[in-house]
Amino acid sequence: MKTAFYVAMAFCFVSLVSASFAADSNWPQWRGPSGSGATSADGVVSEWGTDQNVKWRIELPEAGNSTPVVWDDRVFFTQPLSETNQRSLFCVDRETGREVWRRSVRYDKPETSHKTNPYCSASPVTDGKHVIAWFGSAGLVCWDVDGNERWRRDLGTQQHMWGYGSSPILHDDLCILLFGPGNNEFLIAVDKTTGETRWQVDALDDDAERALSGPENDGNANDFGSNKARSERLRGAWNTPILVEVEGHFELVAALSRRVSAFDPSTGQQLWTCGGTGPLAYASPMESDGVVVALGGYGGASLAVRAGGRGDVTPTHRIWHKPKDQGWLGTGVVDNGSIYICNMNGVLSCFDVQTGDELWKKRTDGGGTWSSITQTGDGRMFLLTKSGTTTVFKPDPKAFKQIAANSLDEKTNASVVVAGNDILIRTDEALWCIAKASQE
Secondary structure: OHHHHHHHHHHHHHHHHHHHOOHHHOEOOOOOOOOOOEOOOOOOOOOOEOOEOEEEEEEOOOOOOOOOEEEOOEEEEEEEEHHHOEEEEEEEEOOOOOEEEEEEEEOOOOOOOOOOOOOOOOOOEEOOOEEEEEOHHHOEEEEEOOOOEEEEEOOOOOOOOOOOOOOOEEEOOEEEEEEOOOOOOEEEEEEOOOOOEEEEEEOOOHHHHHHOOOOOOOOOOOOOOOOOOHHHOOOEEOOOOEEEEEOOEEEEEEEEOOEEEEEOOOOOOEEEEEEOOOOEEOOOOEEEOOEEEEOOOOOOOEEEEEOOOOEEOHHHHEEEEEOOOOOOOOOOEEEOOEEEEEOOOOEEEEEEOOOOOEEEEEEOOOOOOOOOOEEOOOOOEEEEOOOOEEEEEEOOOOOOEEEEEEEOOOOOOOOOEEEOOEEEEEOOOEEEEEOOOOOO
16 A cells, blocks of 8 residues: 555656646757747746846856756756866756756867857757757767766867857757858758767858849948958858748758858758848848748848748749848847847847838847847747846837836846746856745
């Protein structure tokens, strides 16, 4: 009888644990479960402050721009340790913020970047078994969730005066990475279990880039110093590709310099290319009902294109094109055919996916931002600014509808993560976990 009782209790405990970590309680990669910035989680608070609804706060060794990923009871994030030339992955307990383990890769050679873009700027990715982090020239490394190293790949030197920003993503049994920008640019897929290369394609293709550039396609068609080394030009891609499902198959869509291209994620075969974006590709592509929107940086061109084509689809699938656009860096969220996105100066805009027409714009609290927008299952959107203020608002194509503006009084270039009932915000000084105060 006692044995049956203990078995029943154990079953109940396992059931409760499983229920407490439902799918919407995880944030496995940059931009959330689907890479769109949206999650089905809807139990988070709208208001917080330095002494309101703070579950925990842990000090960080130094600044970093990456966002954490969350799986069940663990939070993983990349962290530079500059004094010792280490690129690190930290694992902390989700309930308390207590450090569970940290692992590091040492890289002693010089590596260029911008002072506002510290090393380890790429977010890790996890499937609950593997945790994979890209450390630029220090390599692509995989650990299990207990901190045991599974494999390590040296992918070559990443060299650009502004550093890197693209994060690895998972698709089936593959880990896919857009390596670059700089002299060494490519797309690569490795086996997530072994690290072995499954396919690799040259993502630069000089001939294609030149063919798709020009005054008719790109308001910033000059090379920004074509006599300089390629790694020093103001061109390149820092965004993370997305997966778009089209007519029963997936397309891996990446915003590249002067164009948007789609690849078969299983083989690396290029499916289609649309020309007309700017030379700087910061924001990740956004997708709505088969339409992909790619926005240029620093006044570069932007466009929308229908996915599912083959070859050069510029004349056939491009829906709209802006030869000169705003300075987009963070990525927006699509809601009911409208995109909500904030420019680098802190001006939030809403515009129509199908036409590119701006519906409204509004300056938000907290000043400029590099951050991307996050949306919860109940529709609320969260925008973090450089000053550490998060604007919470309701999507509405007719007008800006603010819910709250919450300040942590710490600078940041990261973005808001929502996992279950928890909000995670990385600042230059700390990692914060925001949640509704316990009623106990």
